[in-house]
Amino acid sequence: xxxxxxxxxxxxxxxxxxxxxxxxxxxxxxxxxxxxxxxxxxxxxxxxxxxxxxxxxxxxxxxxxxxxxxxxxxxxxxxxxxxxxxxxxxxxxxxxxxxxxxxxxxxxxxxx
Amino acid sequence: xxxxxxxxxxxxxxxxxxxxxxxxxxxxxxxxxxxxxxxxxxxxxxxxxxxxxxxxxxxxxxxxxxxxxxxxxxxxxxxxxxxxxxxxxxxxxxxxxxxxxxxxxxxxxxxxx
Numbered sequence: 024x025x026x027x028x029x030x031x032x033x034x035x036x037x038x039x040x041x042x043x044x045x046x047x048x049x050x051x052x053x054x055x056x057x058x059x060x061x062x063x064x065x066x067x068x069x070x071x072x073x074x075x076x077x078x079x080x081x082x083x084x085x086x087x088x089x090x091x092x093x094x095x096x097x098x099x100x101x102x103x104x105x106x107x108x109x110x111x112x113x114x115x116x117x118x119x120x121x122x123x124x125x126x127x128x129x130x131x132x133x134x135x
Numbered sequence: 136x137x138x139x140x141x142x143x144x145x146x147x148x149x150x151x152x153x154x155x156x157x158x159x160x161x162x163x164x165x166x167x168x169x170x171x172x173x174x175x176x177x178x179x180x181x182x183x184x185x186x187x188x189x190x191x192x193x194x195x196x197x198x199x200x201x202x203x204x205x206x207x208x209x210x211x212x213x214x215x216x217x218x219x220x221x222x223x224x225x226x227x228x229x230x231x232x233x234x235x236x237x238x239x240x241x242x243x244x245x246x247x248x
């Protein structure tokens with residue numbers, strides 16, 4: 024079966040660093056995505072990993088280990104506007120097609 | 136460049152009724168996927184359309200159906216609405232070949248009463 028796990032909630036302080044972990048068990052792995060979603064809004068793309076290692080984009084970095092079925096999203100210099108849900112999604116290739124499978128999301132609350 | 140647009144943004148329906156939700160993909164995108172997102176949950180895959188055909192389907196009953204038009208826009212239809220169908224319905228567009236991430240529309244908030 025397909026399974027993606029991530030913590031339900033996290034809290035952090037403005038200016039700090041937070042790491043959101045994601046573990047997955049999926050067939051046909053074809054990339055891992057992180058999306059940010061503010062309440063009532065559409066998910067917006069943050070990062071994409073298909074090979075092992077770290078991808079850095081400004082204050083956001085994402086890491087992937089395919090052998091361990093593990094990824095994390097690292098947010099640095101946290102700002103209040105970073106309070107949102109963070110969705111880990113695996114692109115699964117099956118039957119000749121790709122589809123995205125999402126975790127339940129991690130709600131991050133950033134406090135002053 | 137217009138992103139993914141969905142209509143309507145909010146909708147209230149009564150149990151047993153039928154609803155149609157619409158999606159226009161990002162310019163140049165040819166693949167449309169629909170997701171249902173219940174409150175506090177991640178998006179759940181409903182189905183995907185490419186070249187006007189449904190080619191993948193998640194674990195949703197036949198009450199959920201869809202269509203893709205030649206201009207790549209898409210509709211999601213839900214028949215015999217249940218209270219449990221209340222959710223945010225998201226449309227995502229992507230490229231079949233090339234490109235990486237899927238782009239999401241702002242969603243349609245459906246409330247069934």
